Amino acid sequence: MTPTTAFACSCAYPPDGSQIVEQISHAASIFTGTATAERVAGQTAFYEFDVREVFDGDIGTTTTVSSSVHDAACGRGFEIGSEYLVFTSTYDTQGAPWSVNSCSATTESSNDRTREAAVTVYGAPHAPDPHRDSVGIDDVGTARWWMLAATGGAVWLIALAVRRRRSNKP
Structure with a gap:
């Protein structure tokens, strides 16, 4: 008896395996782009992409x-x-427009089998929409936590000032 390969994620499969058409059919968006930046915040990594084409x-x-x-x-x-040829989800994005995990069909853009499957399901890709708001790495994630912290700090300072003012009245 020989052991089989174990995966931490039960969905793991080769990116160009026999289930590729089924896997890519569930993507929220599909694009080809170059990873240009990474930022880690807690348990989440955010990756910025320059998008070349959109399926x-x-x-x-x-x-x-x-x-x-x-x-x-x-x-x-x-x-x-x-x-990369990126297949996204909108699940647990942590403030980014999209998320990816090892269960997606995301692979290097040179993977011809996965690209052919994307063309089969979605048709030929087109250029990204230049009028669509671009979402950079600094636009997501911890930036909104800083805003919440700053707002909370301001509320605390106002409450402290009101309290002091009331205690100083005769």
Whole structure:
């Protein structure tokens, strides 16, 4: 008896395996782009992409995807400077427009079998929409936590000032 390969994620499969058409049919958006930046905030990594072409979805020339930083949580990383064929989800995006995980069909853009499957399901790709708002890496994630913290701090300071004012009245 020989052991089989074990995967941390039960959905793991080869990116150009026999289930590729079924897997890509569930994507929220599909684009080809180059990873240009990475920012990690807690348990989430955010990756910015310069988008070259779009198979499906409303995507501008720049977009950001999130993923868990942990392989055991089905996280998926990207090498900065490399081009990918990205299949996204809108699940647990942590503020980014899209998310990816190791269960998606995301692969290097040179993977001809996956690209052919994308063309079969979605048709020929088109250029990204230059009028669509681009979403850069600094537009998502922890930036909104800073705003919440600043708002909370301002409310606390106002409450403290009101309290002091009331205690100083005769």
